[in-house]
Amino acid sequence: MNLHNIMYLTTSSPSILPFPSTTPFKTTLNIPSIRRRFTYLPHHNHLPNIKMVQCSIQENISFLKPEEAELLLSTCITHTLQPVLTLESALQKIKDSVLLLKSKPFCNAKAGMYRFQVAVSPGSKALSWFCCQDPSLGVFPQFFVSTGVEKGIDKFLSFSGTRGVFGVGAAVYVKAKFCSASVDQISFRRCQSVDLTQPTAYGLVENESFYMFVPQIELVESDGLSILTATLAWNDSSLSAYEDAFDAIIYLTTALAMPNADNCLNRCVGSVLRKFNMMVDEHAQMENASLSSHFSLRLSATVAISNNMLDQSRDISCSLKESSNINALWASLMIEECYRLGLTYFCIAPGSRSSPLAIAATSHPMISCIACIDERSLAFHAIGYARGCHKPAVVITSSGTAVSNLLPAVVEASQDFLPLLLLTADRPPELLDTGANQAINQVNHYGSFVRHFFSLPAPTDIVSTRMVLTTIDSAVYHSTSSPCGPVHINCSFREPLENTPQEWSESCLKGLEFWVSSGQPFTSYIHSHNSFRHSNLADVLGIIQGSKRGLLLIGAIYKEDDIYAALLLAKHLKWPVIADILSGLRLRKYKSPLFDPNDDVLFVDHLDHSLLSAEVKRWMKPDVIVQVGSRITSKRISQMLQDCSPCPYILVDNHPSRHDPSHILTHRIDGSISQFTDWVLGSSVTTHINRKWSSFLRSINMMVDWELSFVINSESSLTEPYVARITSEALDYGYTMFVGNSMPIRDADMYGNGSSLGECIGNDTSSTFGFPFHWIQVAGNRGASGIDGLLSTAVGFAVGHNKRVVCLIGDVSFLHDTNGLALLKQRISRKQMTIIVVNNHGGAIFSLLPIANTAEEEILNKYFYTSHNVGIHNLCSAHGVKHVHVHTKYELQNALIKSQHEEVDIVIEVESSIDANKNFHSNLRQFACQAASHAFSTISRLSVLNSFSQDYVSIKVSKLETFQYRIQLSAPLTTTPVGELHSKHYREGFVLTLYLEDGSTGIGEVAPLGNHKENLLDVKEQLRFLTHVIEGAPLYSSLPLLKGSFSNWISTNLGIPPDSFLPSVRCGLEMAILNAIAAAEGSTMLNLLHPNAPKTECSTKSLNVKICALIDSDGTPEEVASLAATLVDEGFTAIKLKVARRANPVEDAIVIQEIRKKIGFHVQLRADANRKWSFDQAVQFGSNVKDCALQYIEEPVNDEDYIIKFCEETGLPVALDETIDKLRENPLKMLARFKHSGIVAVVIKPSFVGGFEKAALIARWAQQQGKMAVVSAAFESGLALSAYVQFSCFLEMQNAELCKIMKNEPASRVAHGLGTYKWLKEDVTAEPFCIRRDAVNGFMEASVFDAGRNLVNFNINQNSVIQRFKAEEVRNYQLKVDVEGDNVIVFLHGFLGTSEDWIPIMKAMSASSRCIAFDLPGHGGSKMHTNNDMDQGANLSMKVVAGILHKLLLILTTSKVTVVGYSMGARIALYIALRCNYMVKGAVLISGSPGLDNEVKRKVRSVKDDFLACAIISYGLDLFIETWYSGELWRSLRSHPQFNQIVASRMKHNDVQALAKALSDLSTGRQPSLWDDLKHNKSPLLLIVGDRDEKFKKIGHSMCLKLEEGKDDSVKHLHTLVKIPDSGHAVHIENPLHVINSISEFVTRQDYDGKTIDITVANKAIVTEQWVNEILLAHTRQWIGGLVGLNVEWRPHAICSMSNKSVTLQLCIDTKCLILQLFYMDEIPKP
Secondary structure, X not given: OOHHHHHHHHHHOOOOOOOOOXXXXXXXXXXXXXXXXXXXXXXXXXXXXXXXXXXXXXXXXXXXXXXXXXXXXXXXXXXXXXOOOOHHHHHHHHHHHHHHHHHOOOOOOOEEEEXXXXXXXXXXXXXXXXXXXXXXXXXXXXXXXXXXXXXXXXXXXXXXXXXXXXXXXXXXXXXXXXXXXXXXXXXXXXXXXXXXXXXXXXXXXXXXXXXXXXXXXXXXXXXXXXXEEEEEEEEOOOOOOHHHHHXXXXXXXXXXXXXXXXXXXXXXXXXXXXXXXXOOOOOOOEOOOXXXXXXXXXXXXXXXXXXXXXXXXOOHHHHHHOOOOHHHHHHHHHXXXXXXXXXXXXXXXXXXXXXXXXXXXXXXXXXXXXXXXXXXXXXXXXXXXXXXXXXXXXXXXXXXXXXXXXXXXXXXXXXXXXXXXXXXXXXXXXXXXXXXXXXOOOOOOOHHHOOEEEEEOOOOOOOOOHHHXXXXXXXXXXXXXXXOOEEEEEEEOOOOOOOOOOOOOHHHHOOOHHHHHHOOOOOOOOOOOOOOOOHHHHHHHHHHHOOOOEEEEXXXXXXXXXXXXXXXXXXXXXXXXXXXXXXXOOOEEEOOOOOOOOOOOOEOOOHHHHOOOHHHHXXXXXXXXXXXXXXXXXXXXXXXXXXXXXXXXXXXXXXXXXXXXXXXOOEEEEOOHHHHHHHHHHOOOOOOOOXXXXXXXXXXXXXXXHHHHHHHHHOXXXXXXXXXXXXXXXXXXXXXXXXOOOHHHHHHHHHOOOOEEOOOOOOOHHHHOOOOEEEOOEEOOOOOOOOOOHHHXXXXXHHHHXXXXXXXXXXXXXXXXXXXXXXXXXXXXXXXXXXXXXXXXOOHHHHHOHHHHOOOHHHHHHHHOOOOOOOHHHHHHXXXXXXEEEOOHHHHHHHHHHHHOOOOOEEEEEEOOHHHHHHHHHHHHHHHHHHHHXXXXXXXXXXXOOOOOOOXXXXXXXXXXXXXXXXXXXXXXXXXXXXXXXXXXXXXXXXXXXXXXXXXXXXXXXXXXXXXXXXXXXXXXXXXXXXXXXXXXXXXXXXXXXXXXXXXXXXXXXXXXXXXXXXXXXXXXXXXXXXXXXXXXXXXXXXXXXXXXXXOHHHOOOOEEEEOEEEOOOOOHHHHHHXXXXXXXXXXXXXXXXXXXXXXXXXXXHHHHHHHHHHOOOOEEEEEOOOOOOHHHHHXXXXXXXXXXXXXXXXXXXXXXXXXXXXXXXXXXXXXXHHHHOOOOOHHHHHHHHOOOOEEEEEEOHHHHOOHHHXXXXXXHHHHOOOEEEEEOOOOOHHHHHHHHXXXXXXXHXXXXXXXXXXXXXXXXXXXXXXXXXXXXXXXXXXXXXXXXXXXXXXXXXXXXXXHHHHHOOOEXXXXXXXXXXXXXXXXXOOOOOOOOOOEEEEEOOOXXXXXXXXXXXXXXXXXXXEEEEOOOOOOOOOOOOOOHHHHOOOOOHHHHHHHHXXXXXXXXXXXXXXXXXXXXXXXXXXXXXXXXXXXXXXXXXXXXXXXXXXXXXXXXXXXXXXXXXXXXXXXXXXXXXXHOOOHHHHHHHOOOOHHHHHHHOOOOOOHHHHHHHHHHOOOOOOOOOOHHHHHOOOOEEEEEEOXXXXXXXXXXXXHHHHXXXXXXXXXXOEEEEEEOOOOOOHHHHOHHHHHHHHXXXXXXXXXXXXXXXXXXXXXXXXXXXXXXXXXXXXXXXXXXXXXXXXXXXXXXXXXXXXXXXXXXXXXXXXXXXXXXXXXXXXXXXX
16 A cells, blocks of 8 residues: 555545535635745546645654555554544544553554544534634644535535535655656555545645645544544654654644534634634636635644635725715625624515615625515525525515515514524605505514514614614524524615715714724624533433333434434434434435344334324323424324323423423423433433334334335326335435425325435445434425425525425425526526426315315315416426426436436426325325234234233244155146156155244245256255254244345344345245244234134134146147046136147147137136247237137246237236246336236246245235236145145235225135145145035135144154254364365355354255365464464464465365365465365355555555554454454445344454464465466366455456466366355355355366266157256266265256157266256257
């Protein structure tokens, strides 16, 4: 690592320090009389962004050379501390950590660098912190750099709105030659560091040299999170000594002055900076485009540099004296004082009487102005600005009704505590009550809605102008002090109103001399802070601490500091959190799909709809409620709070007003959320929440969330809830949302997606500090909750907030404020806006109120809905605003995506209707109510898993056992070629027995079909893996709810991606778990899935499931028809025929015709083509059966893109089958393609789609669309068939409820595809699965109760058992071990790992291989017996370690081995494979590298690893491991649900000194580079990398290229690169099942190279994949039976098919990719 690393943060962490380019501009310096130029080093793709200026450098500073600095930086260790609220707390935490580290033994390193970083609240503090530092501090340099600046935005600095970086002191100085022409030759390079963030360097240029420094203290501000960092560095030559470096930080953390944000808020930056006596150098200029519009750098108490920080130079004294008249003088004084108080945004309405104020404002160079003809819109625009930046805008109006038009906005500002300054012009007193034009009584015009009113006299020189200034000072203080609000100053003006000269006496300026020269406000008000050390507050702490069922309610919050504080409070209390849409925490963007969104803070986003359930409403009784923030949106939650009374209810808000409409508050705290949180955290209060309380809320919320998401997304039409949901999902980093009143805010609150994925911006710093998401701030006008002025408010909010704003608003609100379009068009000082107008042509909210049920439609339309047909596009066109009209989901999605990539404002009009909106909302409420009731009933009934004691208790898995079965079939599978004769047919699979700690057991079945990309060997590996990882896993009562519960459980408790299981394994696992929970509860699987299912057969009418019979098409049409007639006689009412198994489709059609002729039309007839026809063949079949009344045909074409075309062309109904088998991510999106009415059913095989959870989702979608959901078996045993019967009944009950909610006709019973039971000649159950004829209706049906009993009383047919599998023991050996066998795999772990890392993978592969794992030297239980040789130069180099392993392997086995290594282990494995290839069969390199091929990189890396090794010894593993896993390399692993457990396991090392030595000696900096050796490699290599690991993906590709150099194609296939999905660097931990599969396939290739067998194929037979695999299975037993035991499976692969030829085939197992190739022995043309 070299000097490039010093600037690493600026290039790799744009989220921390984003510096977009701007245009060149002038620079202000304070170095007088010396001509200087400010120089910016041009940015190159491979170079960092370096901020440089030219100035004088102190001669006594010790500078490092670039190469020295680079080596020093490579040693940097970053220690991340727990987040805090304030800078004071952060500095104290850093100081404590530095003192603790200093107290530990010195690490004896010659040089080193430590960084301590802590997250603080995100509000703007860097600028005020910079400005408050006293030069007497004596520590320099000090600097401020603004960030996130765009052209045209942030024209001027403000303490409340300007983000940036503040730094002080220098931990490192660097000096090097600088020449802009030779920048590209500078050796700037970067190696991967273990740090997430590295130091940023700032530099100066002088005399062709650049001087750079890394600050000792640095505050970096960004959205949602700011980071305070302390850096200390030392070396044994030019830098500080070790202890001095620590002492410097300790001094700074104590001596730095703290900013007072409140006192800075009402100040202009320029006036504060003037105290530093900066001077202007007119010759200063910018050579290139700057990265920032504003910066200031103090090099000493007398030398400072500034760029765009100071005001434009103005002589205020001359300006005042040159005022043309007294009106102009007073107006200028008022405007100037506003500016000095930080008020720089003026909203001006046209008018004559206000001319002096308007001219003064627009003439001021540091003020931004906007105008609008409508005073009402203008005033709302001003309060929007205040919402965005939390300081007042100034509104200037003329007299008369112009003043009255401000009232609606004044009311809103007053009710919602928004600062606002109104300067209203008025006639002089002598014109009032005289009938003068536009003269009304404006005194106290707004009554109690303003915080302060003052009526200025008409300007006169006999009144001191000090009165004007103090009036403005007082007004702003009242406006910005709690309670904030509007202030009205009435300004009388006599003529002349224009700049007509008129004499006035300068005596009125007496006493302004200091004011003129200082740049400060005339009167500075000092805010006093309320203390939270009150005795009554101790009661509050006691209440909080005693709560068992606490509820944290977060209301409307508009300040980022308070949002951050509320989040810290939630993390501390660990109570369930209800976040209002305006809280800033309702819409959260998570950075990883693997992170459990409720792991740290339980957000209950859907309590509103959960309370629709009467059961939930009765149960929802918190014992303590703490609300922070303002009022909430949900009426149902407000009602719930009222129903909970009396109980302690604590409200915290920063105003004294009473917000208690239900009169239930017990404690009211007037203070900010930040103050309250700081007090609670500082008091060390602990909470003891009842886990049952949290668990119930989590489960109920999860089910309601799933239900709402499903219904909204599955609805084909564009609905208003979908608009709210997709809008919330479209928001991301850098966006905010403004919601209109009435329906938009309610829809956003109820249906916004609170846990969607967001883009990862730069380094994932927020997750490092414990925040897995960033929040989206949402604003709205909820003071008076009117619909007026909303568009204008949103535009003002965009100006004040300085982010992209998406505004969601209703059509009536939009029409109410069309003058807001004029403000939108002006585009002053803001970023792009997207306005989404939901146009339902009226006020839709009234359709949801009781009035809609009583009033006549005509009255509703005219007086409530105010129906209209106004062309919104015409309004937009008139104002020159872009407009898009959307009618579908796709159009809306497309419009939103385009708006994100455009810089123009856009209005997206969404077409809707009142009636459709009313009906859909009604359905949503009913579905949510049902989901909440279902969830509550299910988890309440599961008493075994859900103890009703004070705490929540789950039951754990004791063990999992498996046996493999083989049962004989009575006929070949329908996948077997027609005409193929075998004497016996078998079905093989596995039965799982899951044992719970209470003794309960659950049974599941895993039965893969080889022709569906699954096989017994792959399944066996996964089951062995599962046997290990499931032991001790807790089972929760939410699992039977199915709606995402299993996926969440697999991810959280098993630590693997849910979709990494093979579908049949996932199905069997879910079956076993459901049956185990049912056994523990004493019920059945159906009772778990549906709470209303009867428990006993006698309790109601017997529940039966209709069965569809299955017929193979083997035989003549008459024979097949006769078989169908027999089945009808047995009582079957539905029959399915396999087609597409004959020579042409017409033959199949003839069979169908014959069957229909034989059985009549009263029996349902289905066909299944299994995707075997082309489109033309399918159409040919369809044209011949169109009169046969097929209920449907399954998968008629081999291309799913032609399914709908087939429906439309033939008119035949179609069912999906194979199409849904491959559904993985976002299944609803794929299913949406098949909503066509011609698709009437989906055939669901749970073992093919991946279990009951996914099957239930698919079935629910089908039922929602009015399609049949048919459960189908895949020739499983009676065990699975019994479970499928229960599941089918559950789906029937679900469909009946759905029809009721949607007011559809009751659906007919569906005949499910379980007729495969007739194929079972034997069964795994002692009592075979039974289908019987119902005594009442005479139909063949399966009894749900019989199926339940079969599952509960399962007895194994011992004759079916082939092999039993139990949990394998892994033995630890420290002595000689004899391991013999043909297939040995050796596993080598990575740094900090142990052999235990491989246990799950070893157990999975133990069926086919002998697996060995070692604790490498220094790791785990390994020991080094050195006799002090370590101190005498003994080393653990790559050569030494490889030699140790070589000797060990020679002892263990005489066979060649396959070496599997991860990271450091992969480097060792590669070394062995290259240097000891005679003993290596192949090598698997997981996230491995051949080392570094550059000597400079190697040197830097070795220095870094030496320092880290030293730190391990001095400071212990805790600090080191925390640092190690904070690096960029582990970003994906940090999102793993079990990350904390993984990190804890890294502490298991007996010899820390040896571990440190291994890190140093095995460093990639000392390892010999193996890149050139790759060209000569002879061993097969498998390279495995994680798909999220960009670094090692590049290394892997480079290795492949190197391996292929000079080799022909016959050898290149020995090397394979595999990218594992859903994983980063630690692939084997993050996605182990995919790794197991890849290793197994690799080992198989090596074992069976060149094996051949001869097979004779009979005439008129078809060679199929399954048939060939059966032969392979039989023949390969003799080759590998000795290796893997009696039962050998083969991995099937696609082959060519041929028929009607008699040939002899030689099947060669090719080592390249296991494709079975056909070699023809006769001279017959190849197919």
